[in-house]
Amino acid sequence: MLKYMIGIDAGGTHSTAIAYDENGKELGRAESGPGQINNDYELGIKNIAQAVNELRDKIDGDCIKVLAGIAGLSVVGNAPEVAATISSMVGNIPTRAITDSLLALYNGLEGADGALVIAGTGSVVNGRQDGSLIAVGGYGSLLGDEGSGYAITKAALQSALLSWDKREKNSLIDLFVKEFDVDNMGEVPAKFYNLTSPEVASKAVKVAKLADSGDEDARKIIEDQAHLLARDIIMCLDRYEDPKPMRVALTGSVLSNNAMMRSYMEAEVKEKYPDAVFSVSNGENARGVIFDKSKDYRYFTNHNDDE
Template sequence: MKYRIGIDSGGTHIVASSFDEQGQLLKQVTAGPGNIFLDQTGTIRRLLEVINELTAALGKADCTRILIGIAGLETNGNVHEVTSELQKQLQLKVELVSDAQLALINGLHGQDGTLVIAGTGSIVYGTCQGQSYRFGGWGNLLDDAGSAYKIAAAATQIALRQYDQGKETTLGSLLLQLTKTATMPALVKKYYQLSREEIAAFAKEIAVLAASDHLAEQVITQQAAALAVEVVGLLERYPQPMPKLLALSGSVLTNNQQFRVTLLRQIKQTYPQIQAHIVTDNNSCGVLY
Protein backbone atom coordinates (compact mmCIF):
# COMPACT_ATOMS: atom_id res chain seq x y z
CA MET A 1 0.00 0.00 0.00
CA LYS A 2 1.44 3.35 -1.06
CA TYR A 3 1.67 6.06 1.59
CA ARG A 4 3.23 9.44 2.30
CA ILE A 5 4.75 10.93 5.45
CA GLY A 6 4.26 14.43 6.80
CA ILE A 7 6.32 15.68 9.74
CA ASP A 8 5.87 18.76 11.90
CA SER A 9 9.21 19.29 13.63
CA GLY A 10 8.55 22.05 16.17
CA GLY A 11 10.27 23.67 19.10
CA THR A 12 8.52 21.48 21.65
CA HIS A 13 8.02 18.15 19.88
CA ILE A 14 8.02 16.29 16.55
CA VAL A 15 4.84 14.76 15.12
CA ALA A 16 5.23 12.36 12.17
CA SER A 17 2.10 11.09 10.39
CA SER A 18 1.65 8.64 7.55
CA PHE A 19 -1.34 8.77 5.18
CA ASP A 20 -2.62 6.44 2.48
CA GLU A 21 -3.47 7.65 -1.04
CA GLN A 22 -6.99 8.60 0.10
CA GLY A 23 -5.61 10.82 2.87
CA GLN A 24 -6.50 8.49 5.74
CA LEU A 25 -4.17 8.48 8.72
CA LEU A 26 -2.32 5.17 8.99
CA LYS A 27 0.11 5.70 11.87
CA GLN A 28 1.42 8.62 13.90
CA VAL A 29 4.52 8.80 16.09
CA THR A 30 6.09 11.56 18.17
CA ALA A 31 9.50 12.54 19.49
CA GLY A 32 11.15 15.34 21.45
CA PRO A 33 12.06 18.89 20.35
CA GLY A 34 12.78 19.52 16.68
CA ASN A 35 14.19 23.04 16.34
CA ILE A 36 17.20 22.62 14.06
CA PHE A 37 18.63 26.06 14.87
CA LEU A 38 18.80 25.23 18.58
CA ASP A 39 19.88 21.60 18.22
CA GLN A 40 20.80 20.37 14.73
CA THR A 41 22.31 17.04 15.79
CA GLY A 42 19.44 16.12 18.08
CA THR A 43 16.78 17.23 15.58
CA ILE A 44 18.24 15.15 12.75
CA ARG A 45 18.58 12.14 15.03
CA ARG A 46 14.97 12.37 16.18
CA LEU A 47 13.70 12.87 12.62
CA LEU A 48 15.52 9.73 11.51
CA GLU A 49 14.03 7.83 14.44
CA VAL A 50 10.39 8.74 13.65
CA ILE A 51 10.78 8.14 9.91
CA ASN A 52 12.46 4.79 10.45
CA GLU A 53 9.69 3.79 12.85
CA LEU A 54 7.01 4.58 10.26
CA THR A 55 8.79 2.96 7.32
CA ALA A 56 9.56 -0.15 9.39
CA ALA A 57 5.87 -0.53 10.16
CA LEU A 58 4.50 0.31 6.70
CA GLY A 59 7.25 -0.76 4.31
CA LYS A 60 10.03 1.50 3.11
CA ALA A 61 9.48 0.73 -0.59
CA ASP A 62 5.86 1.95 -0.43
CA CYS A 63 6.73 5.43 0.86
CA THR A 64 6.11 7.88 -2.00
CA ARG A 65 6.83 11.21 -0.33
CA ILE A 66 8.29 12.71 2.84
CA LEU A 67 7.57 16.37 3.60
CA ILE A 68 9.14 17.84 6.75
CA GLY A 69 8.50 21.26 8.24
CA ILE A 70 11.34 22.14 10.62
CA ALA A 71 11.48 24.93 13.19
CA GLY A 72 14.58 27.13 12.83
CA LEU A 73 15.32 25.98 9.27
CA GLU A 74 15.26 29.43 7.70
CA THR A 75 17.39 30.93 10.47
CA ASN A 76 19.88 28.07 10.19
CA GLY A 77 20.13 28.55 6.42
CA ASN A 78 21.32 25.03 5.59
CA VAL A 79 18.37 23.40 3.81
CA HIS A 80 20.53 21.59 1.24
CA GLU A 81 22.94 20.26 3.86
CA VAL A 82 20.15 18.84 6.04
CA THR A 83 18.26 17.45 3.03
CA SER A 84 21.37 15.65 1.82
CA GLU A 85 22.08 14.22 5.27
CA LEU A 86 18.54 12.87 5.69
CA GLN A 87 18.41 11.41 2.17
CA LYS A 88 21.79 9.76 2.64
CA GLN A 89 20.70 8.15 5.90
CA LEU A 90 17.22 7.12 4.71
CA GLN A 91 17.84 6.37 1.03
CA LEU A 92 14.52 8.11 0.37
CA LYS A 93 13.66 11.45 -1.21
CA VAL A 94 12.96 14.11 1.43
CA GLU A 95 11.53 17.62 0.99
CA LEU A 96 12.19 20.26 3.65
CA VAL A 97 10.32 23.48 4.40
CA SER A 98 10.16 25.60 7.53
CA ASP A 99 7.59 24.59 10.14
CA ALA A 100 5.81 27.87 9.37
CA GLN A 101 5.60 27.03 5.66
CA LEU A 102 4.21 23.60 6.49
CA ALA A 103 1.65 25.18 8.81
CA LEU A 104 0.72 27.66 6.07
CA ILE A 105 0.12 24.86 3.59
CA ASN A 106 -1.95 22.91 6.09
CA GLY A 107 -3.85 25.84 7.58
CA LEU A 108 -4.91 27.28 4.22
CA HIS A 109 -5.12 23.99 2.29
CA GLY A 110 -2.85 25.43 -0.39
CA GLN A 111 -4.83 28.66 -0.89
CA ASP A 112 -3.53 32.25 -0.67
CA GLY A 113 -3.78 33.78 2.76
CA THR A 114 -2.03 34.40 6.06
CA LEU A 115 -1.01 32.14 8.89
CA VAL A 116 -0.20 33.36 12.38
CA ILE A 117 1.44 30.88 14.73
CA ALA A 118 1.70 31.44 18.45
CA GLY A 119 3.01 28.44 20.33
CA THR A 120 6.36 28.15 22.10
CA GLY A 121 7.51 30.76 19.56
CA SER A 122 5.60 32.88 17.05
CA ILE A 123 5.70 33.91 13.39
CA VAL A 124 3.42 35.37 10.73
CA TYR A 125 3.57 33.82 7.29
CA GLY A 126 1.64 34.43 4.07
CA THR A 127 1.32 33.69 0.40
CA CYS A 128 -0.23 35.85 -2.31
CA GLN A 129 -0.09 35.56 -6.09
CA GLY A 130 2.78 33.09 -6.02
CA GLN A 131 4.91 35.08 -3.57
CA SER A 132 5.72 34.16 0.02
CA TYR A 133 5.84 36.67 2.86
CA ARG A 134 7.12 36.56 6.41
CA PHE A 135 6.95 38.86 9.40
CA GLY A 136 8.68 38.24 12.74
CA GLY A 137 9.63 34.87 14.10
CA TRP A 138 13.20 35.81 14.96
CA GLY A 139 13.46 33.74 18.11
CA ASN A 140 12.80 34.28 21.79
CA LEU A 141 15.69 36.70 22.36
CA LEU A 142 14.88 39.05 19.48
CA ASP A 143 11.17 38.62 18.77
CA ASP A 144 8.47 35.90 19.14
CA ALA A 145 5.80 38.45 20.10
CA GLY A 146 2.73 36.81 21.59
CA SER A 147 4.40 33.43 22.02
CA ALA A 148 4.05 31.28 25.11
CA TYR A 149 7.65 32.14 25.94
CA LYS A 150 7.06 35.89 25.72
CA ILE A 151 3.87 35.62 27.78
CA ALA A 152 5.84 33.90 30.54
CA ALA A 153 8.76 36.31 30.25
CA ALA A 154 6.50 39.39 30.33
CA ALA A 155 4.60 38.02 33.33
CA THR A 156 7.87 37.46 35.18
CA GLN A 157 9.04 41.00 34.38
CA ILE A 158 5.79 42.50 35.67
CA ALA A 159 5.88 40.40 38.83
CA LEU A 160 9.48 41.48 39.49
CA ARG A 161 8.61 45.15 38.97
CA GLN A 162 5.80 44.80 41.50
CA TYR A 163 8.21 43.09 43.89
CA ASP A 164 10.68 45.96 43.47
CA GLN A 165 7.88 48.31 44.55
CA GLY A 166 7.29 46.25 47.67
CA LYS A 167 4.06 44.68 46.43
CA GLU A 168 3.02 41.06 46.72
CA THR A 169 0.92 39.86 43.77
CA THR A 170 -1.11 36.83 42.84
CA LEU A 171 0.89 36.67 39.61
CA GLY A 172 4.14 36.57 41.56
CA SER A 173 2.78 33.82 43.79
CA LEU A 174 1.83 31.77 40.74
CA LEU A 175 5.32 32.12 39.29
CA LEU A 176 6.88 31.07 42.58
CA GLN A 177 4.67 28.01 42.52
CA LEU A 178 5.54 27.19 38.91
CA THR A 179 9.28 27.54 39.50
CA LYS A 180 9.10 25.73 42.85
CA THR A 181 10.86 28.61 44.61
CA ALA A 182 10.07 30.53 47.80
CA THR A 183 11.33 34.05 47.04
CA MET A 184 11.56 36.31 44.00
CA PRO A 185 15.39 36.35 44.04
CA ALA A 186 15.32 32.54 44.08
CA LEU A 187 12.82 32.64 41.20
CA VAL A 188 15.23 34.75 39.13
CA LYS A 189 18.07 32.32 39.75
CA LYS A 190 15.86 29.39 38.77
CA TYR A 191 14.50 31.24 35.71
CA TYR A 192 17.97 31.58 34.19
CA GLN A 193 18.48 27.84 34.58
CA LEU A 194 15.30 26.88 32.72
CA SER A 195 15.04 26.05 29.03
CA ARG A 196 12.95 28.03 26.56
CA GLU A 197 10.37 25.26 26.54
CA GLU A 198 10.17 25.07 30.33
CA ILE A 199 9.55 28.80 30.57
CA ALA A 200 6.99 28.73 27.77
CA ALA A 201 5.02 26.07 29.67
CA PHE A 202 4.12 28.71 32.31
CA ALA A 203 1.91 30.53 29.78
CA LYS A 204 -0.95 28.07 30.18
CA GLU A 205 -1.33 28.78 33.92
CA ILE A 206 -0.86 32.53 33.38
CA ALA A 207 -3.75 32.45 30.89
CA VAL A 208 -5.96 30.70 33.45
CA LEU A 209 -5.08 33.31 36.07
CA ALA A 210 -5.90 36.12 33.60
CA ALA A 211 -9.62 35.38 34.05
CA SER A 212 -9.45 36.75 37.61
CA ASP A 213 -6.22 38.77 37.89
CA HIS A 214 -5.65 42.16 36.24
CA LEU A 215 -1.87 41.80 35.97
CA ALA A 216 -2.09 38.43 34.22
CA GLU A 217 -4.84 39.83 31.99
CA GLN A 218 -2.57 42.76 31.14
CA VAL A 219 0.15 40.34 30.03
CA ILE A 220 -2.22 38.43 27.73
CA THR A 221 -3.68 41.62 26.24
CA GLN A 222 -0.29 43.25 25.63
CA GLN A 223 1.20 40.17 24.02
CA ALA A 224 -1.85 39.66 21.78
CA ALA A 225 -1.61 43.29 20.70
CA ALA A 226 2.10 42.92 19.96
CA LEU A 227 1.44 39.93 17.72
CA ALA A 228 -1.43 41.77 15.99
CA VAL A 229 1.03 44.50 15.01
CA GLU A 230 3.12 41.87 13.22
CA VAL A 231 0.07 40.41 11.43
CA VAL A 232 -0.98 43.87 10.22
CA GLY A 233 2.61 44.51 9.17
CA LEU A 234 2.50 41.49 6.88
CA LEU A 235 -0.97 42.28 5.51
CA GLU A 236 0.29 45.72 4.49
CA ARG A 237 2.87 44.11 2.21
CA TYR A 238 0.40 42.19 0.03
CA PRO A 239 -0.44 43.35 -3.49
CA GLN A 240 -4.12 43.91 -4.17
CA PRO A 241 -6.49 42.18 -4.07
CA MET A 242 -5.33 41.08 -0.64
CA PRO A 243 -6.18 37.50 0.41
CA LYS A 244 -8.76 37.49 3.21
CA LEU A 245 -8.06 34.10 4.79
CA LEU A 246 -6.30 34.11 8.15
CA ALA A 247 -5.40 30.80 9.79
CA LEU A 248 -4.65 30.71 13.52
CA SER A 249 -2.31 28.01 14.76
CA GLY A 250 -0.31 27.11 17.85
CA SER A 251 -1.30 26.42 21.45
CA VAL A 252 -1.66 30.07 22.50
CA LEU A 253 -4.10 30.91 19.72
CA THR A 254 -6.08 27.69 19.77
CA ASN A 255 -6.46 27.45 23.56
CA ASN A 256 -6.61 31.06 24.79
CA GLN A 257 -9.86 32.77 23.81
CA GLN A 258 -8.97 36.11 25.42
CA PHE A 259 -5.71 36.24 23.48
CA ARG A 260 -7.45 35.28 20.23
CA VAL A 261 -10.27 37.82 20.62
CA THR A 262 -7.81 40.62 21.41
CA LEU A 263 -5.63 39.75 18.43
CA LEU A 264 -8.52 39.65 15.96
CA ARG A 265 -10.13 42.81 17.31
CA GLN A 266 -6.93 44.76 16.70
CA ILE A 267 -6.36 43.29 13.23
CA LYS A 268 -9.92 44.02 12.13
CA GLN A 269 -9.61 47.65 13.13
CA THR A 270 -7.39 47.98 10.06
CA TYR A 271 -8.59 45.04 7.95
CA PRO A 272 -12.26 44.32 8.77
CA GLN A 273 -12.56 41.97 5.77
CA ILE A 274 -10.25 39.36 7.32
CA GLN A 275 -11.84 35.91 7.68
CA ALA A 276 -10.17 33.94 10.49
CA HIS A 277 -10.36 30.29 11.40
CA ILE A 278 -8.56 28.04 13.88
CA VAL A 279 -6.37 25.22 12.59
CA THR A 280 -7.40 22.12 14.52
CA ASP A 281 -5.40 19.31 12.87
CA ASN A 282 -1.69 18.70 13.20
CA ASN A 283 0.44 20.44 10.60
CA SER A 284 1.92 17.12 9.51
CA CYS A 285 -1.32 16.91 7.49
CA GLY A 286 0.21 19.54 5.19
CA VAL A 287 1.71 16.72 3.10
CA LEU A 288 -1.82 16.10 1.81
CA TYR A 289 -1.98 19.51 0.11
Protein backbone atom coordinates in the same frame (compact mmCIF):
# COMPACT_ATOMS: atom_id res chain seq x y z
CA MET B 1 -0.66 -0.95 -5.03
CA LEU B 2 -1.50 1.56 -2.27
CA LYS B 3 0.20 4.84 -2.83
CA TYR B 4 0.93 7.01 0.19
CA MET B 5 2.99 10.03 1.26
CA ILE B 6 4.78 10.89 4.47
CA GLY B 7 4.88 14.27 6.17
CA ILE B 8 7.28 14.82 9.01
CA ASP B 9 7.35 17.67 11.50
CA ALA B 10 10.92 17.72 12.80
CA GLY B 11 11.11 19.92 15.88
CA GLY B 12 13.49 20.77 18.69
CA THR B 13 12.18 18.20 21.15
CA HIS B 14 10.83 15.44 18.91
CA SER B 15 9.81 14.58 15.37
CA THR B 16 6.46 13.25 14.20
CA ALA B 17 6.09 11.43 10.88
CA ILE B 18 2.61 10.60 9.56
CA ALA B 19 1.63 8.65 6.47
CA TYR B 20 -1.45 9.61 4.43
CA ASP B 21 -3.12 8.00 1.48
CA GLU B 22 -4.00 10.07 -1.58
CA ASN B 23 -7.39 10.98 -0.07
CA GLY B 24 -5.69 12.45 3.01
CA LYS B 25 -6.57 9.53 5.28
CA GLU B 26 -4.01 8.81 7.99
CA LEU B 27 -2.37 5.38 7.61
CA GLY B 28 0.02 5.42 10.55
CA ARG B 29 2.56 7.46 12.46
CA ALA B 30 6.00 7.22 14.02
CA GLU B 31 7.85 9.37 16.51
CA SER B 32 11.57 9.95 16.88
CA GLY B 33 13.97 12.33 18.64
CA PRO B 34 14.81 15.98 17.84
CA GLY B 35 14.94 16.80 14.16
CA GLN B 36 16.25 20.35 14.54
CA ILE B 37 19.34 20.57 12.36
CA ASN B 38 21.12 23.77 13.41
CA ASN B 39 22.14 22.33 16.77
CA ASP B 40 23.16 18.85 15.65
CA TYR B 41 22.87 18.29 11.91
CA GLU B 42 23.78 14.59 11.86
CA LEU B 43 21.44 13.69 14.71
CA GLY B 44 18.54 15.68 13.26
CA ILE B 45 18.83 13.99 9.88
CA LYS B 46 19.23 10.58 11.50
CA ASN B 47 16.07 11.04 13.59
CA ILE B 48 14.06 12.19 10.57
CA ALA B 49 15.18 9.20 8.45
CA GLN B 50 14.50 6.82 11.32
CA ALA B 51 10.86 7.96 11.71
CA VAL B 52 10.28 7.77 7.96
CA ASN B 53 11.79 4.28 7.69
CA GLU B 54 9.77 3.04 10.66
CA LEU B 55 6.60 4.10 8.85
CA ARG B 56 7.73 2.56 5.55
CA ASP B 57 8.27 -0.76 7.33
CA LYS B 58 4.76 -0.62 8.82
CA ILE B 59 2.85 0.19 5.64
CA ASP B 60 2.38 -2.15 2.73
CA GLY B 61 2.42 0.20 -0.23
CA ASP B 62 4.41 2.60 -2.36
CA CYS B 63 5.61 5.80 -0.65
CA ILE B 64 5.55 8.43 -3.39
CA LYS B 65 6.99 11.40 -1.50
CA VAL B 66 8.35 12.65 1.80
CA LEU B 67 7.91 16.24 2.97
CA ALA B 68 10.10 17.17 5.93
CA GLY B 69 9.37 20.39 7.83
CA ILE B 70 12.55 20.99 9.76
CA ALA B 71 13.16 23.43 12.62
CA GLY B 72 16.30 25.48 12.04
CA LEU B 73 16.40 24.82 8.30
CA SER B 74 16.20 28.49 7.37
CA VAL B 75 19.25 29.23 9.51
CA VAL B 76 21.33 26.60 7.75
CA GLY B 77 19.80 27.41 4.38
CA ASN B 78 20.74 24.26 2.48
CA ALA B 79 17.34 22.69 1.85
CA PRO B 80 18.22 20.83 -1.41
CA GLU B 81 21.24 19.16 0.20
CA VAL B 82 19.21 18.24 3.29
CA ALA B 83 16.44 16.77 1.10
CA ALA B 84 18.96 14.77 -0.94
CA THR B 85 20.61 13.40 2.19
CA ILE B 86 17.30 12.34 3.72
CA SER B 87 16.21 10.80 0.42
CA SER B 88 19.40 8.73 0.24
CA MET B 89 18.62 7.36 3.72
CA VAL B 90 14.97 6.45 3.02
CA GLY B 91 15.25 4.34 -0.12
CA ASN B 92 15.63 7.28 -2.53
CA ILE B 93 12.01 8.36 -2.14
CA PRO B 94 11.46 11.82 -3.67
CA THR B 95 11.95 14.16 -0.72
CA ARG B 96 11.51 17.85 -0.10
CA ALA B 97 12.87 19.78 2.91
CA ILE B 98 11.16 22.98 4.08
CA THR B 99 11.07 24.92 7.34
CA ASP B 100 8.78 23.61 10.05
CA SER B 101 6.86 26.89 9.92
CA LEU B 102 6.11 26.49 6.21
CA LEU B 103 4.86 22.95 6.88
CA ALA B 104 2.61 24.41 9.58
CA LEU B 105 1.39 26.98 7.06
CA TYR B 106 0.49 24.30 4.48
CA ASN B 107 -1.42 22.44 7.14
CA GLY B 108 -3.07 25.45 8.82
CA LEU B 109 -4.29 26.97 5.56
CA GLU B 110 -4.84 23.61 3.83
CA GLY B 111 -2.74 24.77 0.92
CA ALA B 112 -4.54 28.10 0.45
CA ASP B 113 -2.91 31.54 0.55
CA GLY B 114 -3.11 33.45 3.81
CA ALA B 115 -1.29 33.82 7.08
CA LEU B 116 -0.39 31.39 9.82
CA VAL B 117 0.21 32.71 13.31
CA ILE B 118 2.15 30.36 15.58
CA ALA B 119 2.27 31.15 19.30
CA GLY B 120 3.52 28.38 21.54
CA THR B 121 6.86 28.53 23.35
CA GLY B 122 7.90 31.04 20.70
CA SER B 123 5.97 32.93 18.04
CA VAL B 124 6.10 33.88 14.37
CA VAL B 125 3.71 35.09 11.67
CA ASN B 126 4.09 33.58 8.20
CA GLY B 127 2.15 34.82 5.21
CA ARG B 128 1.88 33.21 1.79
CA GLN B 129 0.64 34.75 -1.43
CA ASP B 130 1.11 33.36 -4.96
CA GLY B 131 3.97 31.16 -3.79
CA SER B 132 5.81 33.99 -2.07
CA LEU B 133 6.39 33.89 1.65
CA ILE B 134 6.39 36.72 4.16
CA ALA B 135 7.80 36.21 7.66
CA VAL B 136 7.16 38.66 10.49
CA GLY B 137 8.77 38.22 13.92
CA GLY B 138 10.13 34.86 14.98
CA TYR B 139 13.27 36.39 16.43
CA GLY B 140 13.46 34.20 19.51
CA SER B 141 12.93 34.73 23.22
CA LEU B 142 15.56 37.48 23.67
CA LEU B 143 14.52 39.69 20.78
CA GLY B 144 10.88 38.89 20.14
CA ASP B 145 8.49 35.95 20.36
CA GLU B 146 5.73 38.42 21.18
CA GLY B 147 2.51 36.74 22.24
CA SER B 148 4.25 33.43 22.99
CA GLY B 149 4.05 31.53 26.26
CA TYR B 150 7.58 32.67 27.00
CA ALA B 151 6.68 36.32 26.37
CA ILE B 152 3.54 36.10 28.51
CA THR B 153 5.45 34.69 31.48
CA LYS B 154 8.28 37.20 31.04
CA ALA B 155 5.91 40.18 30.83
CA ALA B 156 4.00 38.93 33.89
CA LEU B 157 7.26 38.57 35.84
CA GLN B 158 8.33 42.07 34.84
CA SER B 159 4.96 43.46 35.94
CA ALA B 160 5.29 41.67 39.28
CA LEU B 161 8.89 42.85 39.78
CA LEU B 162 7.97 46.45 38.99
CA SER B 163 5.18 46.37 41.58
CA TRP B 164 7.52 44.67 44.04
CA ASP B 165 10.09 47.45 43.56
CA LYS B 166 7.36 50.03 44.12
CA ARG B 167 6.02 48.07 47.10
CA GLU B 168 2.61 48.05 45.45
CA LYS B 169 0.12 45.21 45.32
CA ASN B 170 -0.07 42.98 42.24
CA SER B 171 -1.82 39.61 42.01
CA LEU B 172 1.03 38.38 39.83
CA ILE B 173 3.41 38.72 42.80
CA ASP B 174 1.27 36.26 44.76
CA LEU B 175 1.09 33.97 41.75
CA PHE B 176 4.87 33.82 41.24
CA VAL B 177 5.80 33.62 44.93
CA LYS B 178 3.56 30.56 45.12
CA GLU B 179 4.61 29.15 41.74
CA PHE B 180 8.35 29.43 42.50
CA ASP B 181 7.88 28.41 46.14
CA VAL B 182 9.84 31.35 47.58
CA ASP B 183 9.38 33.79 50.49
CA ASN B 184 9.15 36.94 48.45
CA MET B 185 9.23 38.26 44.89
CA GLY B 186 12.90 39.30 45.21
CA GLU B 187 13.87 35.63 45.22
CA VAL B 188 12.04 34.81 41.99
CA PRO B 189 14.62 36.04 39.42
CA ALA B 190 17.36 33.67 40.67
CA LYS B 191 14.91 30.77 40.23
CA PHE B 192 13.74 32.03 36.85
CA TYR B 193 17.28 32.04 35.46
CA ASN B 194 17.53 28.29 36.11
CA LEU B 195 14.54 27.48 33.88
CA THR B 196 14.60 26.34 30.27
CA SER B 197 12.55 28.32 27.76
CA PRO B 198 9.77 25.68 27.59
CA GLU B 199 9.57 25.72 31.41
CA VAL B 200 9.21 29.50 31.37
CA ALA B 201 6.57 29.27 28.64
CA SER B 202 4.57 26.64 30.52
CA LYS B 203 3.90 29.09 33.35
CA ALA B 204 1.89 31.28 30.96
CA VAL B 205 -1.06 28.96 31.54
CA LYS B 206 -1.26 30.18 35.15
CA VAL B 207 -1.21 33.80 34.04
CA ALA B 208 -3.99 33.11 31.53
CA LYS B 209 -6.06 31.36 34.16
CA LEU B 210 -5.70 34.32 36.52
CA ALA B 211 -6.76 36.63 33.69
CA ASP B 212 -9.77 34.43 32.99
CA SER B 213 -10.77 34.71 36.65
CA GLY B 214 -11.14 38.46 36.15
CA ASP B 215 -7.85 39.64 37.64
CA GLU B 216 -6.90 43.02 36.18
CA ASP B 217 -3.08 42.69 36.48
CA ALA B 218 -3.10 39.39 34.60
CA ARG B 219 -5.65 40.59 32.03
CA LYS B 220 -3.37 43.53 31.18
CA ILE B 221 -0.53 41.10 30.35
CA ILE B 222 -2.71 39.06 27.98
CA GLU B 223 -4.04 42.24 26.35
CA ASP B 224 -0.52 43.63 25.80
CA GLN B 225 0.76 40.38 24.25
CA ALA B 226 -2.36 40.06 22.07
CA HIS B 227 -1.68 43.61 20.87
CA LEU B 228 1.91 42.73 19.90
CA LEU B 229 0.76 39.68 17.97
CA ALA B 230 -2.00 41.70 16.27
CA ARG B 231 0.67 44.25 15.30
CA ASP B 232 2.68 41.44 13.62
CA ILE B 233 -0.37 40.10 11.77
CA ILE B 234 -1.22 43.59 10.51
CA MET B 235 2.38 44.04 9.31
CA CYS B 236 2.03 40.79 7.35
CA LEU B 237 -1.33 41.77 5.81
CA ASP B 238 0.10 45.22 4.98
CA ARG B 239 2.87 43.56 2.98
CA TYR B 240 0.57 41.47 0.74
CA GLU B 241 -0.21 42.69 -2.78
CA ASP B 242 -3.84 43.56 -3.55
CA PRO B 243 -6.12 41.61 -3.54
CA LYS B 244 -4.81 40.41 -0.19
CA PRO B 245 -5.68 36.90 1.03
CA MET B 246 -7.69 37.31 4.22
CA ARG B 247 -7.38 33.87 5.82
CA VAL B 248 -5.51 33.86 9.13
CA ALA B 249 -4.95 30.45 10.70
CA LEU B 250 -3.88 30.31 14.35
CA THR B 251 -1.85 27.54 15.91
CA GLY B 252 0.36 26.73 18.89
CA SER B 253 -0.62 26.10 22.51
CA VAL B 254 -1.21 29.75 23.40
CA LEU B 255 -3.61 30.45 20.52
CA SER B 256 -5.32 27.05 20.72
CA ASN B 257 -6.10 27.45 24.42
CA ASN B 258 -6.39 31.15 25.18
CA ALA B 259 -9.73 32.52 24.00
CA MET B 260 -9.13 35.89 25.68
CA MET B 261 -5.89 36.34 23.79
CA ARG B 262 -7.53 35.40 20.48
CA SER B 263 -10.44 37.72 21.05
CA TYR B 264 -8.26 40.80 21.79
CA MET B 265 -6.02 39.96 18.85
CA GLU B 266 -8.80 39.39 16.34
CA ALA B 267 -10.60 42.58 17.37
CA GLU B 268 -7.46 44.66 16.79
CA VAL B 269 -6.71 43.10 13.39
CA LYS B 270 -10.32 43.59 12.30
CA GLU B 271 -10.14 47.30 13.08
CA LYS B 272 -7.78 47.62 10.13
CA TYR B 273 -8.85 44.54 8.12
CA PRO B 274 -12.57 43.90 8.78
CA ASP B 275 -12.58 41.07 6.22
CA ALA B 276 -9.93 38.99 8.01
CA VAL B 277 -11.15 35.43 8.62
CA PHE B 278 -9.64 33.60 11.60
CA SER B 279 -9.54 29.88 12.19
CA VAL B 280 -7.79 27.73 14.78
CA SER B 281 -5.65 24.96 13.35
CA ASN B 282 -5.10 22.10 15.73
CA GLY B 283 -4.03 19.26 13.47
CA GLU B 284 -0.60 17.72 13.17
CA ASN B 285 1.60 19.80 10.90
CA ALA B 286 2.80 16.63 9.15
CA ARG B 287 -0.57 16.80 7.40
CA GLY B 288 0.92 19.67 5.35
CA VAL B 289 2.24 17.02 2.95
CA ILE B 290 -1.29 16.56 1.59
CA PHE B 291 -1.51 20.19 0.54
CA ASP B 292 1.96 20.74 -0.88
CA LYS B 293 1.68 20.98 -4.67
CA SER B 294 5.36 21.77 -5.25
CA LYS B 295 7.21 19.99 -8.08
CA ASP B 296 10.47 20.53 -6.23
CA TYR B 297 10.78 17.03 -4.81
CA ARG B 298 14.19 15.48 -5.33
CA TYR B 299 13.93 12.48 -7.66
CA PHE B 300 16.62 9.86 -7.44
CA THR B 301 14.63 6.84 -8.69
CA ASN B 302 12.58 6.16 -11.78
CA HIS B 303 9.53 7.72 -10.14
CA ASN B 304 7.72 10.26 -12.21
CA ASP B 305 4.54 12.27 -11.83
CA ASP B 306 2.43 9.97 -14.07
CA GLU B 307 3.41 6.73 -12.40
